[in-house]
Amino acid sequence: MASHMRIGTILMASSACLALAGCGGADSVASPGAGSVTIVSPTPTPAATPTPSATPSAITAAQFAAVTTVNGISVTADEQLAIVNAGSNNNVNGVGSVLNGVYPTSATSLTTAIDPSTINSFFTSTNYVGALSGPTDTSFQGWTCNSTAAEFGGSGARCTAVPAIGTLASGAACPSGTTAATGGSGSATAATIGGFKICDLPQAITSSLTLPRIAGIAYRFTGQTEVGTDLGATGGSGVTLTIEPGVTVFANANESTNDLLLVNRGSKLNAIGTRDAPIIFTSQQNVSSATGESETSQGHWGGIILLGRAPTAVCATGSGGSNPTPCQLAIEGVTGRFYGGTNTADSSGQMSYVQIRYSGIAISDGNELQGLTLGATGSGTVLDHIQSHNSADDGIEIFGGTSNLKYIAITGADDDGFDIDNGYRGFIQFMIAAQRTSGATVDSFSTEIDSNNAEDLLPRTFATYANFTFVQTALAPAAIRQRGGSDMRFVNGVVKTVSNVACVNIIAGEQTSGGRTTVRPADTTLQDFGPPSFNSVYFACQGR
Known part of the structure; x- marks a missing residue:
């Protein structure tokens, strides 16, 4: 698509979340010789204690979010992480081993889900995150x-x-309105x-x-x-x-x-x-x-x-x-x-x-x-x-x-x-984006949410993703890019990225009296939902 280029405080991101809620060894034997044979009982070797899988340290903002500056305007990694943390039931410290391909390895939801049907009747009621409920879905x-x-x-x-x-079958003919192709000219x-x-x-x-x-x-x-x-x-x-x-x-x-x-x-x-x-x-x-x-x-x-x-x-x-x-x-x-x-x-x-x-x-x-x-x-x-x-x-x-x-x-x-x-x-529900295993082209995102260079044109881009699974293999800045003054609500998702790839990349390209577009407080006169809203999303970033 053509290249087109909005945090408020954590309190404002929290207000977006509230808006959503309104809408989960061997034996040792002596060699025989003259006389008696002495058998020496070995000292048992204690069983090895399994080494637990290493628990990744808490993710840093710089690992979680990619920063892109447009027209001299940036949304810092700390601000982006704060937007996500302002939502409910998000896990930003997840690990990719919970997925086998696009399928979760367990039928237990990776984090507490919310019921998307409370947002709009289009959505099917679910109690799990991601597009699939478990390994047998x-x-x-x-x-x-x-x-x-x-x-x-x-x-x-x-x-x-x-x-x-x-x-x-013998004699089968092309239906009316179509033409049987011939073998060549004449x-x-x-x-x-x-x-x-x-x-x-x-x-x-x-x-x-x-x-x-x-x-x-x-x-x-x-x-x-x-x-x-x-x-x-x-x-x-x-x-x-x-x-x-x-x-x-x-x-x-x-x-x-x-x-x-x-x-x-x-x-x-x-x-x-x-x-x-x-x-x-x-x-x-x-x-x-x-x-x-x-x-x-x-x-x-x-x-x-x-x-x-x-x-x-x-x-x-x-x-x-x-x-x-x-x-x-x-x-x-x-x-x-x-x-x-x-x-x-x-x-x-x-x-x-x-x-x-x-x-x-x-x-x-x-x-x-x-x-x-x-x-x-x-x-x-x-x-x-x-x-x-x-x-x-x-x-x-x-x-x-x-x-x-x-x-x-x-x-x-x-x-x-x-x-x-x-x-x-x-609204989009039950969505999977799984990039090619060899890696898609650079700057390819699991999803890109955009508006336009005039970031307050109406209607403003505003979508809700529910029950989504994104498996990001391309070496893009992140799996999710949102920019251009667009609005977005993410519910019941799973996001997995490879090493050196962040999970989110939120960009604002204009500074208005209300703040930076994409992340400024809600303004109903401009159809502005406010900062992006994340609830019940499991993130496994940077190949963790």
């Missing part, structure tokens, strides 16, 4: 794929495995990949289309494939692309354009799989051969973009304010496709039980395609049980909007796991 199994980044177990296949497309022979029949999607989907599961058929898209046309911030209803459980959709690697699927404002994507039959969006390499993708493969297509009409904070020239057009902005990664509007309940459809494999393309610095990009999608958009695997950029990036997400797995991302900015306001 199966909630992420089956609909995910397994990799070195995260092993979920269950019946899920390896992410490198060819999806279960099935065996083609050829009447149907094209196949990996033994599967290919049905091509139109590059412009201008009428509603359904992709049914047909054994032996995989669907292919080429270039910038769009669902509907942009109907604007206040236009009518567009078209719907419906994808049935168990379907595989893949990007065309036979041409050089960036392959991506974009859903314009007013139109919808209804990709609703099941636990045992997830929908898989992937690369041609993944479909063509069991050795077509490796554990380190990434960036083979551009991902999925959903554009909606909910509010966003950053406006294009001529929109927002006194302009007749509501605030809108062009989405990054493509040209001239806008998101934003005034409908907080807007719906861009539903994505459930979906895998997005080997996506992400950096067009230029700060202009990237992710695994899943949400541009001002509203609360009417249903997003749950989604895995983004081995994205060459962020796993999921959210620009504005009001969508809520549940059961989200980001595995092997090369940049940030969850990136939210431009006035996003929503």
Whole structure:
């Protein structure tokens, strides 16, 4: 994402916490000789006393928090640690051995949890911290794929495995609205990949289309494939692309354009799989051969973009304010496709039980395609049980909007796991970010929470993460970065980092009359929640 750049006192951080509460040896025998044999009883060797595992010393502020100065403004490590300590039930001196991969080694909660459903009814009531309740939790199994980044177990296949497309029956035809691919220019022979029949999607989907599961058929898209046309911030209803459980959709690697699927404002994507039959969006390499993708493969297509009409904070020239057009902005990664509007309940459809494999393309610095990009999608958009695997950029990036997400797995991302900015306001629960084991790129965070360079634009970014597990392997400053005047509430989390990586990095880029943005006291006139709020979070920082 583009680089964009707010402690009050501990008492003020405490007030944020209160606000949350309002909303848990050998035997020795002599050699025989003439005469009698004397047996000497040995003196027993005392059993060795086990050496207890070393208890790490208390973490220092400098180890716990990374300091970044922007515009001459800093939030010190002591101040950041004080913000966390102002919350309830946090453990800043945790150890990483409590996790086996992304799973806790015990069913006992690592620290006392709170009930997130008291914050908002969207949240499921829980009594544990982290995304998983213990070593036998199966909630992420089956609909995910397994990799070195995260092993979920269950019946899920390896992410490198060819999806279960099935065996083609004689005479099976491509469904209406798609076209059977041919073997080449002028050829009447149907094209196949990996033994599967290919049905091509139109590059412009201008009428509603359904992709049914047909054994032996995989669907292919080429270039910038769009669902509907942009109907604007206040236009009518567009078209719907419906994808049935168990379907595989893949990007065309036979041409050089960036392959991506974009859903314009007013139109919808209804990709609703099941636990045992997830929908898989992937690369041609993944479909063509069991050795077509490796554990380190990434960036083979551009991902999925959903554009909606909910509010966003950053406006294009001529929109927002006194302009007749509501605030809108062009989405990054493509040209001239806008998101934003005034409908907080807007719906861009539903994505459930979906895998997005080997996506992400950096067009230029700060202009990237992710695994899943949400541009001002509203609360009417249903997003749950989604895995983004081995994205060459962020796993999921959210620009504005009001969508809520549940059961989200980001595995092997090369940049940030969850990136939210431009006035996003929503809730996310049961979220895992597990970076690639070889380490993602430098400056890649498990989550990056941002706003913009004008840090008091409204709506102000404000999200709540509940029941999250972050496994940070990249040598970034920290696992959690929050900056840009954004607000944030963290509940029931587990954060683990490797050596030389802190747990948090809180940044303020502007000094206002109320204090440093991001960490100043709450100001309701500016939708300001106050300093970041941490409650029931277990931190295992610096490879401890």
